[in-house]
Amino acid sequence: MGEGTSGKAMQYRAPVWSSDLLNDPTITLSERTRDLVTREGYRAVLSVPILIKGNPYGVIAVYWWEQYSPAFSEVRLLSALAGQAAVALENAQLYEAATRRGKRLETLAELTQTLTATLRVEEVLDRVVGSAVELFGSSVSRLWLVDESGETLSLRAHAGSVAKDLGVTRFRVGEGLVGRIVADRAPLVVPDLREDPRAVNRERHQTEGVISYAGAPMLLGDRALGALGIALREPHEFSEEEVSLLQ
Secondary structure (H helix, E strand, O other): OOOHHHHHHHHHOOOEEEOOHHHOOOOOOOHHHHHHHHHHOOOEEEEEEEEEOOEEEEEEEEEEOOOOOOOHHHHHHHHHHHHHHHHHHHHHHHHHHHHHHHHHHHHHHHHHHHHOOOOOHHHHHHHHHHHHHHHHOOEEEEEEEEOOOOOEEEEEEEEOOOOOOOOOOEEEOOOHHHHHHHHHOOOEEEOOOOOOOOOOOHHHHHHHOOOEEEEEEEEEOOEEEEEEEEEEOOOOOOOHHHHHHHO
16 A cells, blocks of 8 residues: 555555656655566556545556656546446445345255254254354354353354364353353454454464454343354454344
């Protein structure tokens, strides 16, 4: 961000050009980028940001092999193309989101139907964690139930794991992430498990390669029966819709 004409176009959300990139004092280039430009051999460049609802999504850039100052009509033409690209990209994003939402609702509906098909507790729990992994992709899902004492909760089902070692499988209510979820009777979102001091199973998180986490309490009236958690193997910002879906 801010480097070269494309980085400046992203930063200032406006077209940026240079008639002689390598000798332009107003354009900052790293040594790596400067070497790349030298190898490619181009001299002039025009970069126009792709803006979606005012936010920079990317850049369209055109290059000339000789020194060149783009005309206003050329800047306007490339800006129009960037505008069309923004519309196309936004439509694609909306379609992808709608498709993903439809798939999740379909999976949730199927889960609701299958849960009533058995009275075996362990089978029900396995279906829940399996569906969670299906809903959220490359992830690990774990389901915890409060023990009879009401003071601890134990791991009862999991899906998506690659590690044989399950790590800590029992927590006090209020301890760790799941213990906090049960104690507060509220969802919990952790953007990065590697940096959250409340996470207890750190070695297991590292083995599984999980980063972002979301968990929700299992409530029956005012009573907390346990918690369901999902941990993703890539950085992810859980939306309100996704947290609601988990609940």
